[in-house]
Amino acid sequence: MILLSGGLDSATTAAIAAKQGFGLYALSVDYGQRHRFELAAARRVALALAAKEHVVLAVALGQLGGSALTSPIEVPKDRSGDQMAHGIPITYVPARNTVLLSLALAYAEVVGAADIFLGVNAIDYSGYPDCRPEFIAAFSALANLATKAGVEGRLKFHIHTPLIQWTKAEIIRRGVELGVDYGLTHTCYDPDPAGLSCGRCDACLLRRKGFAEAGLADPLPYQG
Amino acid sequence: MILLSGGLDSATTAAIAAKQGFGLYALSVDYGQRHRFELAAARRVALALAAKEHVVLAVALGQLGGSALTSPIEVPKDRSGDQMAHGIPITYVPARNTVLLSLALAYAEVVGAADIFLGVNAIDYSGYPDCRPEFIAAFSALANLATKAGVEGRLKFHIHTPLIQWTKAEIIRRGVELGVDYGLTHTCYDPDPAGLSCGRCDACLLRRKGFAEAGLADPLPYQG
Numbered sequence: 286m287i288l289l290s291g292g293l294d295s296a297t298t299a300a301i302a303a304k305q306g307f308g309l310y311a312l313s314v315d316y317g318q319r320h321r322f323e324l325a326a327a328r329r330v331a332l333a334l335a336a337k338e339h340v341v342l343a344v345a346l347g348q349l350g351g352s353a354l355t356s357p358i359e360v361p362k363d364r365s366g367d368q369m370a371h372g373i374p375i376t377y378v379p380a381r382n383t384v385l386l387s388l389a390l391a392y393a394e395v396v397g398a399a400d401i402f403l404g405v406n407a408i409d410y411s412g413y414p415d416c417r418p419e420f421i422a423a424f425s426a427l428a429n430l431a432t433k434a435g436v437e438g439r440l441k442f443h444i445h446t447p448l449i450q451w452t453k454a455e456i457i458r459r460g461v462e463l464g465v466d467y468g469l470t471h472t473c474y475d476p477d478p479a480g481l482s483c484g485r486c487d488a489c490l491l492r493r494k495g496f497a498e499a500g501l502a503d504p505l506p507y508q509g
Numbered sequence: 510m511i512l513l514s515g516g517l518d519s520a521t522t523a524a525i526a527a528k529q530g531f532g533l534y535a536l537s538v539d540y541g542q543r544h545r546f547e548l549a550a551a552r553r554v555a556l557a558l559a560a561k562e563h564v565v566l567a568v569a570l571g572q573l574g575g576s577a578l579t580s581p582i583e584v585p586k587d588r589s590g591d592q593m594a595h596g597i598p599i600t601y602v603p604a605r606n607t608v609l610l611s612l613a614l615a616y617a618e619v620v621g622a623a624d625i626f627l628g629v630n631a632i633d634y635s636g637y638p639d640c641r642p643e644f645i646a647a648f649s650a651l652a653n654l655a656t657k658a659g660v661e662g663r664l665k666f667h668i669h670t671p672l673i674q675w676t677k678a679e680i681i682r683r684g685v686e687l688g689v690d691y692g693l694t695h696t697c698y699d700p701d702p703a704g705l706s707c708g709r710c711d712a713c714l715l716r717r718k719g720f721a722e723a724g725l726a727d728p729l730p731y732q733g
Contacts, residue, residue, distance in 0.1 A: 344568035344612070351619035373657045380615035383655045387611040388568070391604035395575035414660040423651040430647050431607045433597045436638040 286310045286398035288389050289339070291326030293492055294404035294448055296470045297460035299334050301447050302402045304463055309336040312392045314385055316378070317347030317355045322480040326471035333469055338396070342388055352378040353474075360475040362485040369487055373412050376474055376487065382415035386424050390442065394432050399440040401428075402447070409453035409491050421446050453495025461501060468504035482507050510534045510622035512613050513563070515550030517716055518628035518672055520694045521684035523558050525671050526626045528687055533560040536616045538609055540602070541571030541579045546704040550695035557693055562620070566612055576602040577698075584699040586709040593711055597636050600698055600711065606639035610648050614666065618656050623664040625652075626671070633677035633715050645670050677719025685725060692728035706731050 287299045289311040303309055313327040324341060331339035347355035353375040354360075361374060382405065389401050405416040414420060421444050428442035429435035435442055448456050460467065472492045473482035482489055484507035496503040511523045513535040527533055537551040548565060555563035571579035577599040578584075585598060606629065613625050629640040638644060645668050652666035653659035659666055672680050684691065696716045697706035706713055708731035720727040 340572060342569060342572055345566060346615060348564060348566055349616050349619045351615075373661070377657050378615075379618040379657070380611055380655055383611040383614055383651065384608075387604055387607040390607055391570060391575075391602075392573050394603040395573045414657055415655045417654070420651070420654045423647070423654050427607065427644070427647040427651055430641070430644045431604055431639045433601050433603070433638055436597070 286312065286389060286393040286396065286400065287402040288385055288404070289313050289327045289331060290404070291323035291330060291471050292404070292488075293460070293467060293470050293472055294406055294456060296330045296465050296467070297456050297463070298402050298404035298448060299330060300460060300463040300465045302400075302445070303334055307400060307402070309334055310392065310396045310398055311336040311339040312389055313339070313341045314388055315341055315343040316381070316384070317345050319354055319360075320471065320474050320476055322476050323471040326469060329469040333466060340392060344384065344388070346378060346381070346384065349379065352376065354378050360486050362483065364487060364490070369412065371412075373414065374487060377413055380415070382413070382420070383424070386444070390428050390432065393442065394434050394440065397434070397440065400443055400445055402445045404448055405446050406448045406451065406453070406456065408450060409495060418446075418449060421449070452498070453491055454498035457495050457499045457501060466504070470505075472505070477508060484508055510536065510613060510617040510620065510624065511626040512609055512628070513537050513551045513555060514628070515547035515554060515695050516628070516712075517684070517691060517694050517696055518630055518680060520554045520689050520691070521680050521687070522626050522628035522672060523554060524684060524687040524689045526624075526669070527558055531624060531626070533558055534616065534620045534622055535560040535563040536613055537563070537565045538612055539565055539567040540605065540608070541569050543578055544695065544698050544700055546700050547695040550693060553693040557690060564616060568608065568612070570602060570605070570608065573603065576600065578602050584710050586707065588711060588714070593636065595636075597638065598711060601637055604639070606637070606644070607648070610668070614652050614656065617666065618658050618664065621658070621664065624667055624669055626669045628672055629670050630672045630675065630677070630680065632674060633719060642670075642673060645673070676722070677715055678722035681719050681723040681725060690728070694729075696729070701732060708732055
């Protein structure tokens with residue numbers, strides 16, 4: 286079972302899970318993100334990786350507010366690596382990965398999948414608290430207490446985060462080895478109405494830096 | 510901040526939180542439950558308790574299947590106490606309380622509430638794994654790792670479950686003391702199209718037993 290956002294990290298994680306022999310049950314969550322183009326990217330990636338099933342579940346986190354990703358708050362642009370390294374930015378969505386993993390857990394229990402793959406990364410990332418190993422460990426503990434399948438011992442849930450200690454360049458190199466077509470993915474937080482990436486938000490900057498460091502060309506076009 | 514289902518337990522929990530001086534930010538989740546009448550009950554309870562805000566968030570857990578509460582699977586009727594005491598019934602919704610608490614956490618972080626009230630009960634209950642104290646403790650640990658407000662130390666999240674070790678009769682007596690109007694609540698898993706309670710599902714049976722043991726009349730009418 287894989288949480289598939291449609292971005293670079295989750296596409297790579299899905300390819301890693303497939304390579305390990307797991308059948309892919311993919312879940313994408315429409316949480317009101319302004320970069321909803323990533324949901325179309327998730328469909329393309331699920332198709333390319335021959336997922337057994339791809340479910341898109343909607344939950345309007347934007348109704349709660351509090352984030353530049355779901356509310357009419359400006360997405361920061363052109364931040365330096367130093368700026369990104371300090372503090373949690375306004376693009377943080379309150380409790381997002383807790384919500385996403387809880388939905389993944391529900392889906393995993395229904396399809397009988399003990400292995401939940403998540404493309405979080407704690408190296409080249411935006412400083413979100415719910416991308417760190419200690420968060421993942423706490424959720425794993427919770428998962429086995431929270432579910433009928435866990436309590437009855439039918440499934441021992443395990444949250445796999447193969448990318449968590451990799452740089453973006455390492456992620457991209459591994460993905461390319463596995464045949465991931467990064468032209469299918471979507472990364473930008475603030476695309477134009479046609480879906481074209483801005484190239485300047487934290488997510489675009491981390492992606493472009495990753496391709497540059499990997500010595501590879503990013504197949505995505507950018508604005509300007 | 511209170512998770513308000515519209516049932517007897519969450520109404521009592523809300524009254525307890527109000528009595529303790531907390532302003533009530535109420536969240537109800539439309540997860541595709543067949544007993545959607547409880548959402549109207551939640552509105553009535555929020556109004557009666559003068560909640561500062563009441564948000565209803567939709568997430569279609571029924572899309573995932575796996576439960577008699579969200580799928581066309583028959584709700585068990587007329588089960589004995591012994592039957593209820595053994596095993597987790599088909600009305601279990603995969604990872605429901607994990608999903609509900611994760612949404613509560615998102616909402617609590619946005620409104621700046623460190624105290625999350627939840628009306629779970631591990632005595633007169635249906636055997637759900639996500640109603641037990643060890644589940645609540647695991648979620649509390651997670652909450653403070655998962656959030657910007659938790660990591661930055663602005664909020665120390667605490668999950669309050671005042672009813673967790675009470676019998677249904679104790680819950681009802683306390684609620685009546687606090688002036689809760691149980692005629693506003695909805696409990697039945699399988700109401701008729703007009704919203705009239707069946708009186709025979711686990712939830713109805715536990716409620717009716719609770720009123721009987723408390724020596725009080727249940728203000729709700731039942732079918733038949």
